[in-house]
Amino acid sequence: MNPIKNALKTLSVTTTNLIVALIFFIITAKITNPAFFGKVAIIQLLEVVTSAFFCIVPTQIITREISYLYARKEIDKKIVEKFLSFPFLVLPVFLILLLFPNYVKLAIPYLFLYLLNTVMIAIMVGMDMFTESAITGNLFLIIRWGVSIIAVLSRNIYLFLEIWILGGIISVSMNYAFLSRKVGTLLPSFDFAFLLKHFKEGLPLYLSSITSFLSSQGDRITTAYLLGSYYLGLYQFSALVAGVPSMVLGALGGVLLPTASFYKALGSDEKKMSSISFRVLSLISFLSVIISIPIAILVVDRFFPDYEAGIRVLILLLLATTLSFPVISLTNFIIAAKKSLRPFLVLSLLNASLVLLTSYLLIPRIGIIGGAISQVIVSIISSSFILVYALRASTFLLGRKESILLAMMPLIGVYEVFIDPPYLDLLLLLFVILLFKFFKILTVDDVKLIQSFLPSRLKFVISILKVII
Structure with missing residues (x-):
């Protein structure tokens, strides 16, 4: 289980998604009307609803359990078959979509395939099958955003959905073939006691995903309700651009749960694992913020001047999602250590309430910047x-180095919000490098550990890291 190689494989899927989806949305926005664009957005929203409401056994629980078994070489295909069964159990719930417009009805088979594929990927990454999941993930995205351009050109939402269904069938079939080759021919095995056990264990995470859906969309809903579609467009555009760094970080962080679970099953100390992960991710997060903000401002100024009014919103949202990432990633080690998950339910309820309350209080007074401030507040409290x-829970040790990095997060945030012009970020970049070097945030042993996981083509990274140790 190599976290760096696996992160690179996951990052390839994220990169494909960013590039192909960008091309798709630019073409769609140029040649279609808002009504067609809105139908595409509704299908995407149904995907989010499917992940939040219909994934009754959270994927984190599936990945953790499979990783433990894989580390101990105890993978049993019966366990895999039991996890694969629950998408079939919730299939009847999708029938509620028959009450909606015709194109939404056609989305039922796609959403089922989407859910089944999500479960398969959770199982595959637990068994260190990142290469296979990257292959199917990239292929699906090319079909989803690339081939569906044909439907956009003909302005046919039904053809659009048929292409997505085809992509889902191909992706599920390939993942099924990969899994079958690994553990044997698979058939869903309906063990209600097994599923109920894991549903109860993952219930806090399941409920958290539902409330997280509300909290992540609360500022958008409030903006649309109080300010109208124009300001919602500004805000949504800013959120999309601001979310790019966190998407990349998410690809890197996505390997933490299976890796932590795998090595925890082999007896590794989660405190040491979480410490080095926190320090490395802090370095990446700091550099991402410092580099991304000037680039984002330049892109908006040069190519999207109509959205310049949302630059401050963009900066705040980027800070909220990126700077907090090293702390948020500690969740993976809590789950891997099989600690109680009930506090996450409390956190998600708190977040949802805060987003709605602060958005409602701030947006009427200071506009869309109020929605961004709402997200910053929630990010601070969540972290x-x-x-x-x-x-x-004893899954993280707060030492001197970790304390310094925690103190740097709000300082970098304040600097980015109040210091102009953006080119002064070069000073901040130099300061971060010197801080890591002066306080020896990364040690020689840390670099040796990273080097042991690095593929040969990336050995130059070690030369860069040696500059700051």
Whole structure:
């Protein structure tokens, strides 16, 4: 289980998604009307609803359990078959979509395939099958965004969905073939006691995903309700651009749960694992913020001048999602250590309430910047909550180096918000490098550990890291 190689494989899928989806949306926006664009957005929203509401056994639980079994060489195909069964159990719930417009009805087979594929990927990454999941993930995205351009050109939403269904069938079939080759021919095995056990264990995460859906969309809903579609467009555009760094970081962080579970099953200390992960991710997050903000401002100024009014919103949202990432990633080690997940339900309820309350209070007074401030507030509270719980659960050790990095997060945020012009970020970049070097945030042993996982083509990274140790 090599976290760096696996992160690169996952990053390839994220990169494909960013490039192909960007081309798709530019073409769609240029040659179709808002009504067609809105139908595409509804299908995407149904995907989010499917992940939040219909994934009754959270994928984190599936990946953790499979990773433990894989590390101990105890993978049993019966366990895999039991996890694969629950998408079939929730299939009847999709029939509620028959009450909606015709094109939404056609989405039922696609959403089922989407859910089944999500479960398969969770199983595959637990068994270190990142290469296989990257192959099917990239292929699906090319069909989803690339081939469906044909439907956009003909302005045919039904053809659009048929292409997505085809992509789902191909992706599920390939993943099924990969899994069958690994553990044997698979058939869904309906063990209600097994599923109920894991549903109860993952219930806090399941409910958290539902409330997270509300909290992530609360600022958008409030903006649309109070300010109208124009300001929602500004806000949504800013959110999409601001979310690019966190998408890339998410690809890197996506390997933490299977890796932590795998090595925890082999007896590794989660405190040491979480510490080095926190320090490395802090370096990447800091550099991402410092580099991304000037680039984002330049892109908006040069290519999207109509959205310049949302630049401040973009900066705040980028800071909220990127700077907090090292702390949020500690959640993976809590789950891998099989600590209680109930606090995450409390956190998600708190986040949803705060987003709605602060958005409702701030947006009428200061406009869309109020929605961004709402997300910053929630990010600070979430990070603080997770940090405290990780310490109490003994899955993270707050030493001198970690404390310095935690102190740097709000300082970088304040600097980026209040310091102009953007070219002064070069000073901040130099300061971060010197800080890592002066306080020896990364040690020689850390670099040796990273080097042991690096593929040969990336050995130059070690030369860069040696500059700051």
